[in-house]
Amino acid sequence: MSDRPVLTREQSRAVDVLAAEKYHIPGVILMENAGRGCTELLAQRQPQHVLICCGPGNNGGDGYVIARHLDLLGVSVTVALFCERSRIRGDALINFNILEAAGIEILDFADEPLCPTFGQQLAKADWVVDAMLGTGVTSSPREPIASAIRRVNAAEAHVMAIDIPSGLDCDSGQPNDPTIEADFTATFVTSKPGYAKPAAQAYVGEVHVVDIGTPQALLREVFR
Secondary structure (H helix, E strand, O other): OOOOOOOOHHHHHHHHHHHHHOOOOOHHHHHHHHHHHHHHHHHOOOOOEEEEEEOOOHHHHHHHHHHHHHHHOOOEEEEEEOOOHHHOOHHHHHHHHHHHHOOOOEEEOOOOOOOHHHHHHHHHOOEEEEEOOOOOOOOOOOOOHHHHHHHHHHOOOEEEEEOOOOOEOOOOOOEOOOOOOOOEEEEEOOOOHHHHOHHHHHHHOEEEEEOOOOOHHHHHHHHO
């Protein structure tokens, strides 16, 4: 755990805005640092086959980076996509295009209900990476992500959540219905206020802070 102050939802957004607008750090660099840092944490656990569940936003983008770096390490990896490809934008799209060009397996699960193929992929995986929803969530996940969360929670695979377990409110620590039950959460820059709340403990698991390269001067601005 980091000894920095925790970041609220609004402060997390401020970090992203300041990084781009004042500190000239492209979001794709922060995404690369985030994904690589998460890969290093997961690699310590010696995964054999990883299923990475991705949503439409930047959390999904982090998942694409993780998939690429796991592949570089020789780990078997499959990406499960829970949105239409047309919804992927910005930095996430850059990394999606890299992943697709690299020939890493991407399976589309945007349709409802989840097809049997997803269950087959879950059964093969010893680790699932939850990169579906981020810290902006304030209400219950919608389909098909809601069904994916329930299926992941019922599976035998270990679960690593990226920044936040999908469905959890990062400020209050209250889980929505449903919320990912992670073995550990790799969160960025610093922890979030809700992670220390009793209601969140069954969902975040161990919390590890990943440094994504934000300058100290930027953090002083956000925390002041």
